[in-house]
Amino acid sequence: MAIIPNQCFRHLRTTLPRLRKFPSSSSFSTISCSLAEEDLEQTHPNSTIASKPSSYFPKRGQTLELVCESLAFKGKGLCKVTDTGFVVMCDRALPGERFIGRVTRKKGNYAEVTKLKTITPPRDIVDAPCEYAPYCGGCKTQNLSYEAQLRAKEEQVRDLVVHVGRFPHKELESHNIIKPIVPCDIQFHYRNKMEFSFGPHKWLPRELLLKSDNGGGSYALGLHAPGYFDKVLNVDKCFLQTEPANKVLAAIQDCWRDPQLCLSPYNTRSHFGFLKHLMLRVGRHASTGLPEVMVNFVTSSYKPELLKPLVDKVSAFPEVVSVINNVNTSVGNTSVGEEEHTLYGKSNITEILRGLTFQISANSFFQTNTQQAEVLYKLIEEFAGIRGDGSEIVLDLFCGTGTIGLTLARSVRHVYGYEVVPQAIADARLNAKINGIENATFVQGDLNKIDENFGENFPNPDIVISDPNRPGMHMKLIKFLLELKAPRIVYVSCNPATCARDLDYLCHGMTEQNIKGCYKIISLQPVDMFPHTPHIECVCLLELC
């Protein structure tokens, strides 16, 4: 039984019956919901452990003995119930692990379980260096060897391309379409941006809470417990972010609870409190290459006098060149403010990518693993197959701060970039200027809301680069691309499930809507940008048939 990620149904409900016909032998499985990890040690009072359920559908609260077969999307362990083959997903179960799990949720053709107890440890297990790794929402597979993480990611991509993308396995093999995943050379401290949350209580899993001295009662600054927006695991250090960012985090942790500062964390339930999030971004000075840190305090109101002691503390670090305050008065959990104030230094930081300098402001997208972005962008350039005679037109969809388009601009006639975030477009224009690039035009607009006039403002492109965020491309955009018929599309994706869905539409069309696909898949290259997390990046080359 195959589990289809919710995102795959987002734009085209009519594909549902077809997608549900996948064979039950498939190991492919993805889910888009997150499983709350709670009561790990607690068994259900009325449950008995069974390796076989009494009916095909396991019941909520039932406990089962399971073996994790592989990792599915979002890093959840995929298991099948003995005899029936019914699929269950378990957060934090790793391949080869035999465990007791309790059914917490039924979700159509699969169920979710919470792991209660490990019977046999997973294969390829290693010691996780981070003390928070067993329960932090940031890393899920730090205790799985890196080779096994890569294998699992490669398997997921292949399964999704076959089952969601409907590309026959044989064809993929015979044309060597899916390439082996590109590993990430630096597996810790690779992230240039982290967002921490403030909370009124330190969250800990129940079994640790009982042992802890403070009872988890004091204010927290850290990462969310997996699946909970209101539970914050206090962290003093994160193994994913860079050392300069860890120094700043430690300095803030050291002082922000001082009662004399009168700083209160925002409570996402009562909506009282001041400090919401702390975002740390690290770039490099354009000429010295030295680290540049941006500290962004997200608060519920604008009170610079309250933040002053924290600003003074962090600005004492020579690496800190920018302290920003995003003011977000809404009750939502987002870190983007309605107002942005610069409290110290510059309003942005710089980073160097493919020999170009980029200015990044607090809320603009920039690839979060700069080192691996070099590898990714080189691949994009190779896949784009630019002739180099300066004659080609590039359409850069979801362009962010213009990074991909600007790296290609040097060898093409013109780049047209589209992006929804106004600040990112402002950054993209500025980045073109800083790098002396005059053949790039950046336009702000929502690519989910394009109308029949979209396309009138740029000439027919030779190459389309499309780099959407996790939900993938909207049907309107896919239909537009099928009519546009650019000779080549380079699809960059951070979600292999929606990537496979969009490749299916572009290559095979949509029979139900009488729309014909007109592309063939030439190459698909998975890239690991985020070790220890379930995220997978893919670069795909499509050519017009």
Ligand SMILES: C[S@@+](CC[C@H](N)C(=O)[O-])C[C@H]1O[C@@H](n2cnc3c(N)ncnc32)[C@H](O)[C@@H]1O
């Ligand atoms: C994965 S990022 C890629 C950014 C850029 N290509 C890069 O490599 O830095 C996706 C970008 O799409 C933008 N985006 C998301 N939804 C959009 C929409 N509906 N229309 C236009 N842009 C959108 C985001 O703001 C983000 O900058």
